[in-house]
Amino acid sequence: MAIPPVSRADFDQYFTPNYAPAPDVLVEGHGSRVVGQSGKEYIDLAAGIAVNVLGHAAPELVAVLEAQASKLWHLSNAYANEPAIALARSLVERTFADRVFLTNSGAEANEAALKLARRWAHDHHGADKYEIVSFNGSFHGRTLFTVSVGGQEAYRTGFGPAIPGIIHVDYNDMDAVGSAVSGRTAAVMMEPVQGEGGLVPADPAFAHRVRELCNANDALLIFDEVQSGVGRTGSLYAYMDMDVTPDILTTAKGIGGGFPIGGMLTTDPVAQSFVIGTHGSTFGGNPLAASVALEVLSIVDDPSFLGEVVRKAGLLRTRLLAIGQSTGAWSEVRGKGLWMGAVLSGDWEGRSKDIAGAGFEAGVMVLRAGANVVRLAPALNIPDEDLEEGLNRLEAAVHSLG
Ligand SMILES: Cc1ncc(COP(=O)(O)O)c(C=O)c1O
Structure with a gap:
């Protein structure tokens, strides 16, 4: 049976009201890119709250799951x-x-x-x-x-x-x-x-x-x-x-x-x-x-995979610090590996929800860690170009609020 048509409004009608998800309904993801019902594509720098370590629908995992599913x-x-x-x-x-x-x-x-x-x-x-x-x-x-x-x-x-x-x-x-x-x-x-x-x-x-x-x-x-x-x-x-x-x-x-x-x-x-x-x-x-x-x-658990995580983490930190400088929204970036938080400062304090919302609007998924920290936890194998593009969208989103 195919999934019958449903909408974002149905979410608010049928779920207990303890969540407030983003305005689109997401339907498909590959690697670090996800597409919504609206047809819009998002770069995923959240990875299901630090979950999808190999991105969406990783071929190696699909193969293992399919093999086990028929067994x-x-x-x-x-x-x-x-x-x-x-x-x-x-x-x-x-x-x-x-x-x-x-x-x-x-x-x-x-x-x-x-x-x-x-x-x-x-x-x-x-x-x-x-x-x-x-x-x-x-x-x-x-x-x-x-x-x-x-x-x-x-x-x-x-x-x-x-x-x-x-x-x-x-x-x-x-x-x-x-x-x-x-x-x-x-x-x-x-x-x-x-x-x-x-x-x-x-x-x-x-x-x-x-x-x-x-x-x-x-x-x-x-x-x-x-x-x-x-x-x-x-x-x-x-x-x-x-x-x-x-x-x-x-x-x-x-x-x-x-x-x-x-x-x-x-x-x-x-x-x-x-x-x-x-x-x-x-x-x-x-x-x-x-x-x-x-x-x-x-x-x-492979030294070359983990080495790449550390290399990408360097890119993430450098670019986040640069965005903080260009927007004035933060000057401190905390965390380790592909798991970092931009700590909002000055007039931006308490605005992580606004930034996550504007980010989604601009086509990038980011997380919050409380009202004051914008958290990023992308797939550990995110391609450099997706990381760069996602961060460009985040920067544009922060500027749009400024
Ligand atoms: C450190 C830590 N412990 C426990 C949990 C709870 O995990 P779950 O939501 O899978 O129950 C989380 C989830 O964010 C977490 O970050």
Whole structure:
């Protein structure tokens, strides 16, 4: 059955009103170019919020998905399947981890990480060790546990009591984290670079201090690499460049290249607290998702691919700084790899939504990270000419508002 005719107005009629998407309905994408119902073509510098690492409809992923689609779609976790086993092994071989739990999204991966940390602390230290230390400005997803741990109060307001036992302190504040972590701490959860919080990187000394505090208090360090992972910063996972290794790492977004999948990675001793029956997911480990993710990892985790990410990141930063100069909208560009935020200043403060809207009008898709940061997270294989053209359109859009 073909999809019956639908319009952008139908979106507002049939969906719960918690989203406000751009005015066109997007129908097809190839590489870093997407076409809307209006017939207009957009350059995608958002990549589905840092998801489509190989662009839209990447031929390698289409081939893998089609092959798996005619073979085996779903079983449940009562039965093992080949793509999921191969994916878990691939993740273990490429990272610090010994074991993997597969999910469908970042929030579910974080939910699993937090539950595992509390269960591990309970098993090894008793019922009083359950506190989670996390950071103001952080984002970990939209389930009740993850909005409770996340450092953005707006996302937990009005949903009844948050999950108890969570302490929020300022990111990169050594003293504050030093007083928050104690013998009652089960885990510290942090993003190596706060993404939704505005592309704020952890100071290297701060990340080391958090690791030391976890060691000293027998608490687990959870790195949320849902947005920073899978090549985004120029290494497979951001921790690999930091000389700090977590006990638990969560991944999602980019790992499926656009197919929904996430995962929680951990060491063998910690994993032992997830004994049979303690946690689960109907779709986690789905063969379609796992086969795509296996292919994404094998393409991205290659020195020449990651080297190109770093080279393109240089182009992105230089051009963003030049746009900031020509428009006066920003002077600071933060972030790493193909993941950068232009920090609005002066009269432009608070206008990221206007800029994203004007960008779409001008034919480029960009993201926001709060009211004050225009965020770019293009496909990791975006052609140089598309990156250049997208940034030209962004510059024109900012000028049109000035
Ligand atoms: C760091 C981080 N963690 C978790 C999430 C939640 O992931 P999902 O939307 O797949 O549940 C996000 C999404 O933006 C994120 O950036």
